[in-house]
Amino acid sequence: MKKIDETRLKNIVGEHNIKTDPSDLYIYGSDSSVHHAMPWAIVRPETTRQVQDIMRYANQDMIPVTARGGGSGMCGQTVPIQGGIILDMKRMNKILEINLKDVYCRVEPGVVDDDLNLALKPYGVFYPPTPASSRIATIGGEIANNASGVRSVKYGATRDAVLGMQVVLANGDLVHLGARTRVEASGYQLHKLMVGSEGTLGIVVEATLSFVPIPEFRCMGVANFDSLKDAGDAIGSIMAAGAVPSMLELVDSVAIKAVNKTMNLGLKEVAAALIFEADGMVQEAVDYEINKMKAICKQHNGQDIYASYDPKEREKIFMGRKKLFPALSKYDDNLASTALADDMAVPYSKMAEMAEKIHEIADRHHIVMTAYGHCGSGCMHTKILMDTRRKDQWDDAKQAITEVYDYVRSVNGTTSAEHGIGLSKAASFKLEKSDSLTLLASIKKAIDPHNILNPGKLSQAPENWVTATNLRYSVNS
Amino acid sequence: MKKIDETRLKNIVGEHNIKTDPSDLYIYGSDSSVHHAMPWAIVRPETTRQVQDIMRYANQDMIPVTARGGGSGMCGQTVPIQGGIILDMKRMNKILEINLKDVYCRVEPGVVDDDLNLALKPYGVFYPPTPASSRIATIGGEIANNASGVRSVKYGATRDAVLGMQVVLANGDLVHLGARTRVEASGYQLHKLMVGSEGTLGIVVEATLSFVPIPEFRCMGVANFDSLKDAGDAIGSIMAAGAVPSMLELVDSVAIKAVNKTMNLGLKEVAAALIFEADGMVQEAVDYEINKMKAICKQHNGQDIYASYDPKEREKIFMGRKKLFPALSKYDDNLASTALADDMAVPYSKMAEMAEKIHEIADRHHIVMTAYGHCGSGCMHTKILMDTRRKDQWDDAKQAITEVYDYVRSVNGTTSAEHGIGLSKAASFKLEKSDSLTLLASIKKAIDPHNILNPGKLSQAPENWVTATNLRYSVNS
Numbered sequence: 001m002k003k004i005d006e007t008r009l010k011n012i013v014g015e016h017n018i019k020t021d022p023s024d025l026y027i028y029g030s031d032s033s034v035h036h037a038m039p040w041a042i043v044r045p046e047t048t049r050q051v052q053d054i055m056r057y058a059n060q061d062m063i064p065v066t067a068r069g070g071g072s073g074m075c076g077q078t079v080p081i082q083g084g085i086i087l088d089m090k091r092m093n094k095i096l097e098i099n100l101k102d103v104y105c106r107v108e109p110g111v112v113d114d115d116l117n118l119a120l121k122p123y124g125v126f127y128p129p130t131p132a133s134s135r136i137a138t139i140g141g142e143i144a145n146n147a148s149g150v151r152s153v154k155y156g157a158t159r160d161a162v163l164g165m166q167v168v169l170a171n172g173d174l175v176h177l178g179a180r181t182r183v184e185a186s187g188y189q190l191h192k193l194m195v196g197s198e199g200t201l202g203i204v205v206e207a208t209l210s211f212v213p214i215p216e217f218r219c220m221g222v223a224n225f226d227s228l229k230d231a232g233d234a235i236g237s238i239m240a241a242g243a244v245p246s247m248l249e250l251v252d253s254v255a256i257k258a259v260n261k262t263m264n265l266g267l268k269e270v271a272a273a274l275i276f277e278a279d280g281m282v283q284e285a286v287d288y289e290i291n292k293m294k295a296i297c298k299q300h301n302g303q304d305i306y307a308s309y310d311p312k313e314r315e316k317i318f319m320g321r322k323k324l325f326p327a328l329s330k331y332d333d334n335l336a337s338t339a340l341a342d343d344m345a346v347p348y349s350k351m352a353e354m355a356e357k358i359h360e361i362a363d364r365h366h367i368v369m370t371a372y373g374h375c376g377s378g379c380m381h382t383k384i385l386m387d388t389r390r391k392d393q394w395d396d397a398k399q400a401i402t403e404v405y406d407y408v409r410s411v412n413g414t415t416s417a418e419h420g421i422g423l424s425k426a427a428s429f430k431l432e433k434s435d436s437l438t439l440l441a442s443i444k445k446a447i448d449p450h451n452i453l454n455p456g457k458l459s460q461a462p463e464n465w466v467t468a469t470n471l472r473y474s475v476n477s
Numbered sequence: 478m479k480k481i482d483e484t485r486l487k488n489i490v491g492e493h494n495i496k497t498d499p500s501d502l503y504i505y506g507s508d509s510s511v512h513h514a515m516p517w518a519i520v521r522p523e524t525t526r527q528v529q530d531i532m533r534y535a536n537q538d539m540i541p542v543t544a545r546g547g548g549s550g551m552c553g554q555t556v557p558i559q560g561g562i563i564l565d566m567k568r569m570n571k572i573l574e575i576n577l578k579d580v581y582c583r584v585e586p587g588v589v590d591d592d593l594n595l596a597l598k599p600y601g602v603f604y605p606p607t608p609a610s611s612r613i614a615t616i617g618g619e620i621a622n623n624a625s626g627v628r629s630v631k632y633g634a635t636r637d638a639v640l641g642m643q644v645v646l647a648n649g650d651l652v653h654l655g656a657r658t659r660v661e662a663s664g665y666q667l668h669k670l671m672v673g674s675e676g677t678l679g680i681v682v683e684a685t686l687s688f689v690p691i692p693e694f695r696c697m698g699v700a701n702f703d704s705l706k707d708a709g710d711a712i713g714s715i716m717a718a719g720a721v722p723s724m725l726e727l728v729d730s731v732a733i734k735a736v737n738k739t740m741n742l743g744l745k746e747v748a749a750a751l752i753f754e755a756d757g758m759v760q761e762a763v764d765y766e767i768n769k770m771k772a773i774c775k776q777h778n779g780q781d782i783y784a785s786y787d788p789k790e791r792e793k794i795f796m797g798r799k800k801l802f803p804a805l806s807k808y809d810d811n812l813a814s815t816a817l818a819d820d821m822a823v824p825y826s827k828m829a830e831m832a833e834k835i836h837e838i839a840d841r842h843h844i845v846m847t848a849y850g851h852c853g854s855g856c857m858h859t860k861i862l863m864d865t866r867r868k869d870q871w872d873d874a875k876q877a878i879t880e881v882y883d884y885v886r887s888v889n890g891t892t893s894a895e896h897g898i899g900l901s902k903a904a905s906f907k908l909e910k911s912d913s914l915t916l917l918a919s920i921k922k923a924i925d926p927h928n929i930l931n932p933g934k935l936s937q938a939p940e941n942w943v944t945a946t947n948l949r950y951s952v953n954s
Binding site: 169 | 576577578579580581601602621622623624625629630634636637646650651652653654656657658659660661662663664665666667669670672673674675678689690713716717719757758759760761762765822823824825826851854855856889890891892893894895896897898906910912913915916917919920922923924935936
């Protein structure tokens with residue numbers, strides 16, 4: 001292990017903004033993934049200048065630097081697999097400007113998504129890419145992962161909302177990318193390149209984001225299905241019909257059972273349910289979208305179809321989806337709900353097949369997998385429930401995931417829908433992007449020649465994610 | 478001048494697909510800009526394989542290669558300033574797939590925008606980024622320039638519609654970038670990097686594009702203004718109010734006069750007019766948007782405000798805008814309408830000031846400039862009318878443009894709204910992006926180490942665009 005020059009770092013950020021205590025290092029060694037690796041120091045910059053100085057030092061001494069926001073990454077994006085500095089960006093959490101006339105805001109990277117939306121709300125606008133982890137996810141982390149969420153089907157992902165940014169490069173240089181205007185034609189869209197680069201190309205220190213009006217009307221509906229295939233086909237038909245849902249979510253039988261068991265919601269235990277929403281400034285337009293989606297659900301044998309504008313009813317409909325994460329962890333006392341390589345996107349017409357495939361593969365490998373997600377965006381998530389104490393279950397999970405991703409590639413889907421690549425999805429990512437890995441590596445080398453920015457991730461990650469790091473679980477051998 | 482190995486090229490594409498006749502070379506030496514430079518050969522590939530073989534040869538012999546679509550670039554993007562091969566992509570013009578279920582189409586780069594939309598129309602969908610030059614502009618050229626147009630205010634620019642692409646790199650390697658799915662989170666959004674790179678990073682040989690439903694209802698309105706400032710302020714207020722126009726265009730007094738003079742439209746010769754449109758599947762929603770925009774125009778002293786769903790009325794309203802280009806060339810027999818550095822984007826709140834600034838600067842430099850454009854996207858175009866025979870008028874134009882762009886930068890606007898950078902806007906681009914030019918150059922070098930892909934453009938372009946190439950005008954000294 002290289003030695004960190006603590007004195008130099010203290011001179012940059014002050015003693016109170018450095019942590020090297022083993023217990024602190026341990027905590028910062030994991031995110032929301034299954035991975036763990038120890039950093040050498042935690043550094044908490046408060047200004048752009050400090051980030052520049054830290055990078056100049058790290059670049060000179062070739063110390064790995066991994067920027068970290070809320071730690072909600074699910075694929076090990078911020079697990080410091082090669083040690084080095086964890087750059088905790090949460091102290092840079094100022095909302096610098098809310099410009100209603102020019103329809104943008106400027107924020108520091110440590111601003112939490114929900115806090116931004118809280119600040120925007122009095123002005124009748126919102127920042128729409130918001131992922132499910134918005135209570136802790138920071139804008140910087142969302143940019144690094146090109147985050148998206150339930151409303152991205154209508155309003156787009158982070159990449160669509162980022163107009164520009166300031167980035168500190170590996171050598172400490174500060175660059176202004178993108179613009180504060182709605183259009184910008186050419187000259188390399190470097191801010192779009194930074195979005196989704198998982199901290200491997202630069203440290204975002206400021207972002208210019210667009211926002212949109214909060215709609216006057218929201219209507220949410222639900223439909224139950226006796227077969228997963230019918231539900232999947234309904235999703236495909238809704239999107240192919242040009243409907244504009246502001247939300248289109250799938251929950252399967254595993255998810256429904258889990259939620260019923262832990263929340264006592266009394267949901268009908270069907271094979272699958274679709275939750276759909278439309279929003280807008282004019283009720284007739286919202287009605288139009290909702291009626292279209294209801295009709296398509298009916299065509300695909302949907303049952304118990306209903307929809308409501310009432311906030312309480314909407315909350316009730318969405319409750320099953322919202323509480324899915326905690327519920328899954330209580331599905332079976334012997335099975336832990338793990339954040340593994342658990343999301344993907346496939347073309348709409350493959351949604352049904354994908355959902356069925358997940359269950360078939362899970363059964364064959366003696367684990368439980370649930371199919372759910374923001375299917376209106378082509379996005380399908382899974383959760384793997386398994387006995388994490390048993391080594392063979394990790395092998396089962398690994399094999400199941402490999403098969404899921406083999407299928408995804410075979411139908412022109414993608415490894416990375418929302419949760420990023422990090423460590424857990426790197427093997428599949430490398431297969432999917434096999435012909436552009438050299439290009440990717442040449443860009444990385446050009447921008448970060450000493451490979452200090454979040455090294456060992458994406459195409460640099462080890463092939464076997466199970467052995468890539470220490471797992472955050474005690475596994476019996 | 479280097480020697481082209483004609484035999485080798487003939488072996489790749491066949492004799493009929495090579496042109497070296499001086500008259501052909503002359504024609505391909507210009508686009509829709511003021512620039513001209515002679516290429517060494519025109520090569521017209523018909524397959525991806527041929528493009529790969531051409532690039533392998535060019536990379537080995539370090540021959541510049543400039544891909545060319547419809548030749549509608551307005552900043553000299555395809556003018557081969559360092560000679561070499563013009564790669565005429567128009568023979569690769571197949572629409573490969575229209576996939577209604579998965580809501581994408583796949584096309585070769587030589588497909589003309591209007592032809593794509595003609596093919597999509599029977600299915601009730603359209604490809605929305607469409608620029609004004611859609612009768613000749615190709616999808617490949619639109620990707621290279623991140624083209625956008627009248628409807629981009631609602632539907633986005635090319636960068637928003639491109640899901641994925643196949644690209645031949647400088648060394649002849651074929652890479653698949655992006656995906657066929659709606660979301661794709663991370664791992665470097667290289668397809669977004671290619672969009673707007675003006676042929677300097679690779680040759681697009683196939684693109685996967687999204688499309689959207691053709692709306693059932695379209696309503697277009699118009700408002701006249703006695704001051705340019707009022708019109709500009711109305712634009713800002715419309716966008717700040719969260720309105721969703723499907724079109725929001727400004728035409729100023731110069732434009733109106735020109736159109737009246739040549740088309741006899743009898744438009745009221747006011748200081749400025751706004752043309753606005755809303756569209757959708759539900760008439761009430763369209764009404765809502767139109768009424769909102771009408772009310773805001775009225776608040777800003779708009780007059781003669783009216784709107785119509787009737788296709789004939791809409792055509793009449795839009796006629797003045799549509800015929801602006803040919804009309805401007807007839808504004809004054811002694812003045813030619815030139816495609817110079819003629820577009821920019823500024824934050825909405827600066828629209829009014831920008832429009833007034835254009836007129837003020839033009840007056841001071843004894844030229845005529847018109848302010849118009851897709852202002853709902855923050856985009857403002859100008860046309861410069863000048864006596865192209867007079868050398869001093871070129872100097873006047875250059876000075877005026879410099880001042881316009883100095884202003885644009887001072888209000889956090891951008892040099893490149895829609896028309897790209899190429900040669901004409903390079904000087905301003907370099908000032909605007911001064912802190913990221915090194916980054917840009919390092920990426921270019923990593924991807925195209927021999928600098929053969931459209932060399933001498935963007936940040937590589939000469940400082941003085943007037944002397945950068947032979948002008949396409951006979952100028953008296």
